[in-house]
Amino acid sequence: MYRLVSNQYSLFQLLLAPLALPAGIALLAFAAWVSASQPFGDEDTNMLVGIPCYVLSLVAILAGFTGCYFLYDAYRNGREVVFGDELTIYYPWPRGTQVVPWDKVKHIEVKLEQVAISKPVVWAPIPLGALVPGSEALLSITVRETQIENVHVYHIIHTAGHVITAIASGSELGYQLKWWFGHKTLSEIMQAFNGQITWKKNQPHLVTIHNFPFQPGMFALVHEWLSNRPGLEEIDLSGSNVRDADLQEFAGEQYRDLKKVTAHKTRVTPKYLAQLNAFLGQKSRPGVLNFG
Structure with missing residues (x-):
């Protein structure tokens, strides 16, 4: 039957957390060691090694936390959901694959859920010379505001009443699902x-x-x-x-x-x-x- 694949997470997204977080922590520890072990008055080592490592560690840690969300959602709702002859949900290792016949699916309902979205509201430059004498570079601080937005989410409900998986909806996915349901209906009519x-x-x-x-x-x-x-x-x-x-x-x-x-x-x-x-x-x- 015509297949619809949704809720995809790439291997890169799933590896963000286990790779980026340890790398960020290691870089942070290395940068702290460089700052603590340099001779008094020697700022060159900190400028060339320490500060770049601090910046890279911050980027890696933020990427790692983002990867944690990807990994959590992949284990909860599947890294890939396939609408075909059966509903097939692929999870990251070691959870495996779940196959659900359509006669075990009660219905698919759309719910309006509130999702926290972080948006930047203030950006302020900070002269690096204030922290490192002789430096003319700039650092910046971004203040972010968390807003709650409403997002449509498709809940696939089992005949036993529990949610099999949930898929965040967009305009494209909504169109694809309507298209897929039409194809599924055509297949069932021909089977009759x-x-x-x-x-x-x-x-x-x-x-x-x-x-x-x-x-x-x-x-x-x-x-x-x-x-x-x-x-x-x-x-x-x-x-x-x-x-x-x-x-x-x-x-x-x-x-x-x-x-x-x-x-x-x-x-x-x-x-x-x-x-x-x-x-x-x-x-x-x-x-x-x-x-x-």
């Missing part, structure tokens, strides 16, 4: 007709419906769901109870990408099927096929 879909680049490329006993007029439901589907190039109806009239609509503009219809062991006449496939192969003229 003993059919299946082969996907290509997130589009239905081949639809196979074998040995289904269509009743008169029932094939209109297939047209209702398959028409105007970009990327649909082939339909195989072998063994199903279909006639020439059921296939008439396949020649219309609503199947603009369709190239081939297979109908072995059906009630479709060989002449009609050959003419239909010849028309689909060349697409030489628009409109509905008419075999006078």
